[in-house]
Amino acid sequence: DIQMTQSPSSLSAxxxxxxxxxxxxxxxxxxxxxWYQQKPGKAPKLLLYVASSLQSGVPSRFSGxxxxxxxxxxxxxxxxxxxxxxxxxxxxxxxxxFGQGTRVEVK
Amino acid sequence: xxHLVQSGAEVKKPGASVKVSCKASGYTFTGYYIxxxxxxxGQGLDWMGWINPNSGDxxxxxxxxxxxxxxxxxxxxxxxxxxxLRSDDTALYYCAKSAxxxxxxxxxxxxxxxxxxxxxxx
Numbered sequence: 001d002i003q004m005t006q007s008p009s010s011l012s013a014x015x016x017x018x019x020x021x022x023x024x025x026x027x028x029x030x031x032x033x034x035w036y037q038q039k040p041g042k043a044p045k046l047l048l049y050v051a052s053s054l055q056s057g058v059p060s061r062f063s064g065x066x067x068x069x070x071x072x073x074x075x076x077x078x079x080x081x082x083x084x085x086x087x088x089x090x091x092x093x094x095x096x097x098f099g100q101g102t103r104v105e106v107k
Numbered sequence: 108x109x110h111l112v113q114s115g116a117e118v119k120k121p122g123a124s125v126k127v128s129c130k131a132s133g134y135t136f137t138g139y140y141i142x143x144x145x146x147x148x149g150q151g152l153d154w155m156g157w158i159n160p161n162s163g164d165x166x167x168x169x170x171x172x173x174x175x176x177x178x179x180x181x182x183x184x185x186x187x188x189x190x191x192l193r194s195d196d197t198a199l200y201y202c203a204k205s206a207x208x209x210x211x212x213x214x215x216x217x218x219x220x221x222x223x224x225x226x227x228x229x
Contacts, residue, residue, distance in 0.1 A: 034215040036152075043201055043219035044152065050211045087152055091214030095168040096142075096154040 006099030023088035032092035109133040111220035129202030136184035
């Protein structure tokens, strides 16, 4: 199985900050990473697919980059509604696997 | 508007099975895979498998093989996940729809059900 290692596990930030979350798969997976946002008591929401493609309706302050074994989710100008937990997921092969999550908290 | 609506919470004993339903609306049910993902309390996301609603083909995560069965009823646009439970299977179980058909989107999930709490306790 492909292990997805996310870092940090949590971070504290302020509105307006630039936030970066990293995801490192245990093997080369090309660009097959998706990113999700999850708020308490809610289902995850797809933000980006194949590393950098923005899902319809997602604000452009969310961006993704990376290839192979190193991927990044960036929130360029953190908004109050962005405080949540973020997960990466590999879609290279089954079993599909997720990172353990990064909780973005208010500083 | 695309919706996935799941059945209600369940309380079961270890060794029992649970069958969770996921009713789709707002899109062509047979056009997109349905995946099942679970989340234990305070934990991350754990993919269980998918079903192709058109063919009925399935792909289960090996660690759940033998305990999980995914089926569908196309006449009512509903997918089902039946799972034989152990004591550590307490979790929120989600169904989720594939975002598309191609290699970029087949294994991304663009719509999720509200989740079904399954509690397992003797």
